[in-house]
Amino acid sequence: ANMSSANGPKVFVSRRIPEKAKALITSQCNAILWEKDEPPPRDEYLKAIAGIDGLFCLLTDKIDAELLDAAGPNLRVVSTMSVGYDHVDVKECAKRNVAVGYTPGILTKATAELTIALLLAATRRLKEGIRAVENGEWGTWKPMWLCGQGLDGATVGIVGLGRIGYTVAQCLNPFGVAKFLYSGGRRPDAEVELKAEYADLDRLYAESDFVIACCALTPETAGMFNADAFKKMKKTAVFVNSSRGGVVNQDDLCAALQSGEIGAAGLDVTTPEPLPTDSPLLRLSNCVVLPHIGSATHDTREAMAVLAAQNLIAGVKGEKLPSQVE
Numbered sequence: 001a002n003m004s005s006a007n008g009p010k011v012f013v014s015r016r017i018p019e020k021a022k023a024l025i026t027s028q029c030n031a032i033l034w035e036k037d038e039p040p041p042r043d044e045y046l047k048a049i050a051g052i053d054g055l056f057c058l059l060t061d062k063i064d065a066e067l068l069d070a071a072g073p074n075l076r077v078v079s080t081m082s083v084g085y086d087h088v089d090v091k092e093c094a095k096r097n098v099a100v101g102y103t104p105g106i107l108t109k110a111t112a113e114l115t116i117a118l119l120l121a122a123t124r125r126l127k128e129g130i131r132a133v134e135n136g137e138w139g140t141w142k143p144m145w146l147c148g149q150g151l152d153g154a155t156v157g158i159v160g161l162g163r164i165g166y167t168v169a170q171c172l173n174p175f176g177v178a179k180f181l182y183s184g185g186r187r188p189d190a191e192v193e194l195k196a197e198y199a200d201l202d203r204l205y206a207e208s209d210f211v212i213a214c215c216a217l218t219p220e221t222a223g224m225f226n227a228d229a230f231k232k233m234k235k236t237a238v239f240v241n242s243s244r245g246g247v248v249n250q251d252d253l254c255a256a257l258q259s260g261e262i263g264a265a266g267l268d269v270t271t272p273e274p275l276p277t278d279s280p281l282l283r284l285s286n287c288v289v290l291p292h293i294g295s296a297t298h299d300t301r302e303a304m305a306v307l308a309a310q311n312l313i314a315g316v317k318g319e320k321l322p323s324q325v326e
């Protein structure tokens with residue numbers, strides 16, 4: 001770990017981050033920087049944060065009572081470089097008067113874009129196609145080879161029509177989607193703009209050609225995509241998840257893909273991450289798995305890091321954070 005020379009509040013940054021955000025932090029804080037792409041081992045993490053005023057963390061870091069205690073009573077802010085904060089025990093933070101910062105909004109477009117890339121990859125069988133080209137299995141042009149299901153005329157079900165879910169729907173609309181169904185929080189604006197219909201999960205599963213999980217991981221959504229849910233979906237349904245692996249019962253998903261209970265899946269998030277290479281999901285031709293890269297555009301990652309730095313700096317000064325978890 002490196003120490004910045006600046007005086008000021010003591011902060012810990014748990015990973016190598018974009019230069020602009022790092023410069024912002026080191027210009028105002030006495031920063032301990034863990035400048036690696038791998039997180040600190042837990043015991044080193046707990047030692048390094050003793051006495052800090054602010055913590056810049058990532059979604060891989062479990063921010064629980066033990067860690068907050070290790071930081072000690074000076075801690076005023078936990079700033080995560082992510083929109084998801086299921087890894088942060090927000091209640092324990094509140095108990096200790098620790099503000100929690102996150103990065104909503106700025107990664108919406110990038111994540112929606114990747115969600116659509118996954119959906120198209122899964123439904124148009126890109127993984128099988130790429131493999132066939134590379135393996136020499138591409139014979140001649142065949143009328144019925146590698147056919148999938150298009151979006152034109154399709155019904156798309158979105159579970160969690162929040163910032164990202166809404167943007168996914170807006171971007172899919174021009175493909176000729178016939179109907180959007182959604183569940184979760186009510187969005188009257190989507191009902192006007194996209195003629196989206198609010199539906200209970202049973203209806204959404206039964207009628208959707210595509211089921212897209214865009215919900216946050218909470219105790220209510222944990223494991224909600226299970227055998228029961230997949231059974232209710234169409235045999236041809238394409239399931240896409242760009243939220244958190246924890247919303248899916250992965251064994252059930254694997255079984256549903258194997259038995260043909262559903263048609264295909266595209267996952268940007270898994271349990272655990274990284275997904276072990278011997279995971280049965282990876283042997284399925286109808287399952288596309290990506291390594292949690294929804295927000296991975298250069299500009300987005302920089303903007304996320306800068307906003308997380310701004311949250312951190314506001315927090316150590318005792319100011320309201322630009323993006324605070326309420």
Ligand code: DGY
Binds near residue numbers: 082107294
């Ligand atoms: C988040 O921000 O929560 C994503 O998972 C990573 O961008």
